[in-house]
Amino acid sequence: MRPDISKILYASDISKGSRPAFRHAVKLAHQFDAELTYIHVLETLPSSSKDLTSRGYFSDTDLAKRESAALEFLDKAVRERIKNFFDTEMSGLSISVPVSFRIESGSVARSILSVADELGASMIVMGARKQSVVERLLLGSTSNKVLHHAKMPVLIVPLTDQDSEEY
Numbered sequence: 001m002r003p004d005i006s007k008i009l010y011a012s013d014i015s016k017g018s019r020p021a022f023r024h025a026v027k028l029a030h031q032f033d034a035e036l037t038y039i040h041v042l043e044t045l046p047s048s049s050k051d052l053t054s055r056g057y058f059s060d061t062d063l064a065k066r067e068s069a070a071l072e073f074l075d076k077a078v079r080e081r082i083k084n085f086f087d088t089e090m091s092g093l094s095i096s097v098p099v100s101f102r103i104e105s106g107s108v109a110r111s112i113l114s115v116a117d118e119l120g121a122s123m124i125v126m127g128a129r130k131q132s133v134v135e136r137l138l139l140g141s142t143s144n145k146v147l148h149h150a151k152m153p154v155l156i157v158p159l160t161d162q163d164s165e166e167y
Contacts, residue, residue: 005032007119011039011112011126011146014081021127021157022089028125028155029097036097039115040082042074042105075103109145121152127159 010025012018022038029036058066082101090096104111116124128143147154 003032003122005034005122007035007037007121007123008032009037009039009112009116009119009121009124011041011124011142012082012085013127014040014078014085017129017159018085018127019089020159021125022085023093024155024157025125026089026093026095026097026099028123029099030095034122036099037102037115037119037121038082038086038099039102039104039112040078041108041111042071042078042103043108044105071105078103108142109149112142112146113149116150116152123152124150124154125157126154127157129159 005028008025008029010022012022025036025038028034079101082103086099102115104115112124112126115121124146126143126146128141143154143156147156
């Protein structure tokens with residue numbers, strides 16, 4: 001029996017080595033004739049970090065304006081990188097699938113899970129890199145957080161930095 005996969009959320013950090021996960025997402029979308037949404041999350045600083053770096057220098061209004069301008073700048077830059085990544089990758093594949101794009105800001109894992117729920121995604125596809133024991137203990141990993149809290153299947157694709165072209 002064929003699983004019902006109609007909406008796939010592909011989460012990417014658009015970094016070196018993320019191509020294998022994207023290729024899996026595109027091939028799955030093609031195979032299941034599923035909608036594919038590409039999400040990238042701009043991680044925001046916790047409010048405690050903002051307070052430490054800006055305390056006494058700027059008013060709350062100035063800080064909000066600066067943060068908004070920075071997010072707009074990042075959004076534009078990330079959209080350009082995603083477009084370059086997408087155009088390059090799709091030109092190398094013999095299949096074509098329509099893809100919609102989302103750029104969110106906030107906690108990466110929480111944003112991925114929230115958008116997956118909002119879209120009614122049938123599956124999440126994302127990559128994961130090896131982490132040292134210390135990194136895992138102190139930081140955790142986005143893929144582990146998503147895997148353990150998702151309400152739908154999650155495909156984790158092992159990534160390396162071998163495919164190192166930057167976008």
